[in-house]
Amino acid sequence: MTSIRPYLTVFRMRFVLMLQYRAAAIAGFGTQCWWGFIKVMVFAAFFRSSSAHQPMNFAEAVTYVWLGQAFLALLPWLSDPDIAQMVASGNVAYERLRPLDTYFFWYARAMAWMIARALPRALMMFAFACVVVPLFGMGDWRLRLPATPEAAVLFVGAIAVTVMLSSAMVMFLNLGCVITLSERGVNSLVVPFVLILSGNIVPLPFFPNWMQPLLFAQPFAGLVDIPYRIYFGGLTGWIAFAGIAQMLAWTLVLGFAGRRALSAVMNHLQVQGG
């Protein structure tokens, strides 16, 4: 890697391009508000049904739900559609001709794609769940602010690592797409595991206690569970730092393994189309 400039350029181009899709962002936002309400109402009903001690209280569970809706685009949902199209058309062969590191080049694109989709949605969702929801008299159902200023700072750091981690996972989906020449099968097999193991379906602390150490250590926890628990003060002090360190470690491991695998695959690249 001689210079970082080409990678920054592709990042900026993709970012600006993706910000153009305003209609998609607004439609997605509407969907996520609706979805958030369903989840919040289910939690409200559960919490009213039992007085047993829970791993998080109702306000924290609601915050977890809204953060999940705000940062939904940070999950590795699918391989980069542009890469999938390159593979389908055979244009992926051109990537071999660039005097660049393909892994970092694609990684920068994936990251820009992710941030540009997440940013407007997250801003709208914060405005909605923090401000609009209480205005409609649903104060119990609002998104709370971070527990403490320290939690806020740690959360920003954690979410930044989430973006890096999730981009490394998208790179694995890209890799699967290049190997199988189709993005559909790989995506549909990986996503269910992402959803359940990240905490997107149910916050991880609600799973049985004996699973907790395993759930905390696995790579998908860094996509949702660790940053959100840092946000509402569920993880503090050394445990919060351990969580962020875990995320960084997985990012490095996945990035290193992904880069090696991609260069192996690209050396024996099968190209279709003409």
Add this chain to the structure above:
Amino acid sequence: MNAFQLYRRYIGASLRAQMQYPGSFLMMAAGEFIVTFTEFFGVWALFRRFGQIRGWTFAEIALFYGTINVSFAIADAISRGFDVFGPQFVKTGNFDRLLVRPRATILQLLGYELRLTRIGRLAQGVIVLAIATHLLGIGWDARKLALLAAAVAGGIALFVGILILQATLAFWTIESLEIANTLTYGGVEAAQYPLDIYSRWFRDFLIFVVPIGCVGYFPIVRILGHRAPIPAPGWILDATPLCGIIFLLIALRVWRLGVRHYTSTGT
């Protein structure tokens, strides 16, 4: 050739096409199965923590969950043509070709694809129903089976109706809008729990506007013999799945309105 024979011909072609990629098909069907299974696992985890939800047990929830997933899996499998209508037919102008053929547009779109991968969700729904039957010890007599069949039939009609409305919207918006997912996937998510756990406005919406409650909640309450949720005679509750059919008929009327409004994009 009558409509039914033609539909069979369409579906035969669609199935052969999907079987050209058996690996992709298997992965996607497995993915469907796993994704619905993990959701159910999440519900189980919550019940393990909370014990019950507003007096309903895990086994009872399984019955709601299984029924709505079976309905949606079938509706989603047959309505692919409506789901992709915006990008595949309106934007490309392909809808013009459907209009010049001497057959109903609805039939041609139903014949567009029978999505086999939905068998993953269907299988999961059936398994969850079996679990619920086992846990609750439901004796499936003729009346209960008829109620379940009516709930599923009404549910299929309702979801097909929603997808037809989504497609109709594309006449104006060209693109397909993700917002329809709130009613399909969001509807499934909501109907997995009994309606009485929700706030009033949401419950009323799911009964009177998009009658998902009528094709899941009411008939299942009747199957379970649970306390009557509203002071209405039993036969009215038994008949509620008809609302799904009525919704479909209304959706078809709106569709015809949309077709009349259609102007080709000219591509």
